[in-house]
Amino acid sequence: MTALAPAAFQQANIDYLAVLPLLIVFGTALVGVLVEAFMPRTHRHTVQATIAVVGLVLGFVGVIIATGHQGLTMGFADGATGRRLFSLAIDGPALFMQGSIVLLGILGILTMAERFGGVGSDAFTPSGASTPGSAIEAASTRAGLITSEVFPLTIFAIGGMMLFPTVNDLIGMFVALEVLSLPLYILSGLARRRRLLSQEAALKYFLLGAFSSAFFLFGTALLYGYAGSVYFPDLSAAITQNQLGLNPLLLGGAFLVFVGLLFKVNSVPFHGWTPDVYQGAPSPVTGFMAACTKAAAFGAILRLAYVGLDTAAWQWQNGVIIVAVLTMIVGSVLSVAQTDMKRLLAYSSIAHAGFILVGVLSFDRSGVSSVLFYVVTYGFSIIAAFALVTLVRQDGGEATHLSQWAGLGKKHPIVAGTMAFLMLAFAGIPLTSGFVAKFAVFAAAIHAGGSTGLALVIIGAACSAITVFVYARVIVLMFFSEPADDSVEVVIPSAAMTFSIAIGTLVTLALGIVPASLLDLADRASQFVR
């Protein structure tokens, strides 16, 4: 099959109200760049943070407006061949993910903006380009330099994340992947303390991320060779028409494209970067990444699996089943051995990716809605958890070693209690959102996934039991142990960060007790347009 060029130039149809949220968010990022260039340093932090939050709030309004304009856009229907070449699919899953990413992004920005009484953001180095421990670094700290460019960078990443589950073709998906990844590479390397670790994390993330992007692009080329088009509906149709069985182009292409996407959700065996990056990156950035990147990437995986390659599911699903099993097992087993809070949460994030993949593999509408629900609930919990990590300090720096958390419940019952509650949510204990989410993906897998689904759920339940040990151990440390070191303290967060933690925790509680309305929303949003 050869690619058919349109007979004559055709103007693309764009429904501007449908892409309004994307326009607003990218516009906000550009404004942020201008502010960075022209605003005096004294007010820059406040102004940038305010612009970012306002922009995201407007972006959420945009998402609500866009719900009235669902459908394919940014392209045209080719009259000669009957093909519908649209780059963006503004549909339920896309808008649901966009809305979630924007809301989670607001919480992420609020935690990043925390100053703890300093000039700029506490989590970020004043001078990212200087060598750690060098004279230049010391001088820039003394000069009161700030890294307020993190805000536009984050907004760019959020824009890319919103685009990621929305695009309807492989090239667009690649562009979105890069737009969301590049700012994250930079943000990972900007930690104020333990900068070598942070820079190492950034480099690792960048190199491995570049590899995965290359895989994705190579896969795109192979799929184009197979189908003669990069648009998902064309891809799906081409697979239906070619009854030639196992086509190496299709299989290789699907494999490589999935590698690129599975890398982003920390699934095993593409997870190697996760613990290092989660540990090295500034904690607010880690929380933001864990919540939003995961949401965006699962949105993209859903679209690829349910719209683009749905007709070839029997050819690639075994590979993804293996990945899901490995992800659950490796994530939960290795989390047992962790001694660092951030690494523990990283492995926990890997295990959760496995549980979400179980929902993806149900190949059913209920699977889509369960995945949508899961990423939202997990996002709110994990942002709050990483925000809490930034509060526990020893000698000015974050106390991330687990032994430093011993006996925290005695001196700081509220911080420790909140963390314990979030741990119970990660463990999937009933009356937290984590349980409802886990139930939703497991139920979808059993209802629609047949015996494979049942097997995945049994493995998932066993892995959940393992992870319970991990989270319970943290609770044991915080509440049932004596404090090891008196110098561990909890810093008092500003109103913005308190808000972020409180919302994350309250959502975790509320979705555990009254999840019906969000489940209903996810259910109504679970239909893809083609």
Next chain:
Amino acid sequence: MSQMSSVPWLTLLIVIPAVGSLLVAVLPGPAEQAKRLAFGVSLVTLAVGIVAATQFDRSSPAQFQLAEQHAWIPQFGVNYALGVDGIALILILMSLVLTPVCLLAAWHDVEDEGDGGRRVKAYYGLLLSLVPFMVGVFSATDVFLFYILFEAMLVPIYFLIGRFGGPRRQYASMKFLLFGLAGGLVMLVAVIALYLQGPGGTDGFLISKLTGLSIDPTTERLLWLGFFVAFAIKAPMVPVHTWLPDAATEATPATATLLVGVLDKVGTFGMIRFCLQLFPEANAWATPVVVVLAVISVIYGALLAIGQTDMMRLIAFTSISHFGFIVLGIFALTNTSTAGAALYMLNHGFATAGLFLFAAMFIKRRGSKRIPDFGGWQRVTPGIAGAFLVAGLSTLALPGLSSFVSEFLVMVGAFGVFPAGTVIACLVIILASMYILLWYKRVMTGPKPEGLSHIKDWSVREKWVAAPLIGFFVVFGLFPKPALDVINPAVDKTLSYVQANPATLAEGSTK
């Protein structure tokens, strides 16, 4: 199948202690005041429970009474649905009576550490927070709701053991949580799969919708297994009992009482409510194995109890033995034995409370849980010794005290079905006398120990702890009819589901 109630009695029984426990934990003020508040709330809850019980109609044809139902998570087919039959009602009343008793007994369990009573408030708040779970889990008529409460109630106990327990509390609390959750997760898979077998829809998790399904035999057996494993761990039965001695030893006496006396009953209660009612065919298929395990539990628990030197551990092993008896009664599936098992649950709750709480009184005075550290204490604390003897005699099922009636009913009912198993289990009458009387002899009899003249016999508070328990042993030992009158219709109803299923007889006889 259920009879709606105009007043949401069961919800009241959940909301009052839930709000109360929050208030106890957060209200400022001295610790003493928080204790009084908790005790008051538990009494109010008991009063409401008694009023609710008067609304219960023994002759009603409906399976569940005082019923409430509200849509909760329609996407999953989940309702907030409550309702009680006779078995659930007596278990709820037992919980409501034991809670104030335990709160009173726990008065000096946790010392004020100069932190504004925060620790004491947390302890009392957590103890009181068990009540909503106990009421909810016995009255849930929606499988999903039951599951949620079944799992969530692990958390407060986990904190109660881990924060306020003995020296090995970290180990014990972790073991407790992992056993409980492992069983729960197995059950979770079965819960999801069960919904798929039912009619589905927005109320597909209601017990009434899931009763009398015709499920493919293999599936039904797997589902049965999923539920049974969780209940066997909770109950606990050999070989998944090992968490109980650790948890009971490390927990404070009040926690141990509510854990062993009430919350573990969820296991045996669940067997009646779910294994029997929902999967009659699979139940018949599995009965031989279950009965063997039950008989092993009976004997093994009793033998190990004889060998213990730690008193709390001893009580835990006697409970494993008694739980074996309860399971035997349930799975014999005769009206007599199942009613006996249900009554046994009630009696065991009080008997265990007596053993734990009375033993705790002299353990506290001596500062040791080890039997060899005692001797001659009936001359030191004659009152406590007497109360302890009554609780012990009730535990070993002395005729005239409450446990005798239930143990007798189980044996009579089970003998016709499993003569060999019942005869072996009967040996426990001798073993029970040994573990109780040897214990009493070693601790209480003998010459008066030296240097203990400063130790006083029980205080007024402790007498109030003892009064309801002793009263129960005697009254229900001589006159168990009120409880049996409430239990019997519920047992008949449940067994009618087992026998109504034609597959039970056909499959059961051929395989």
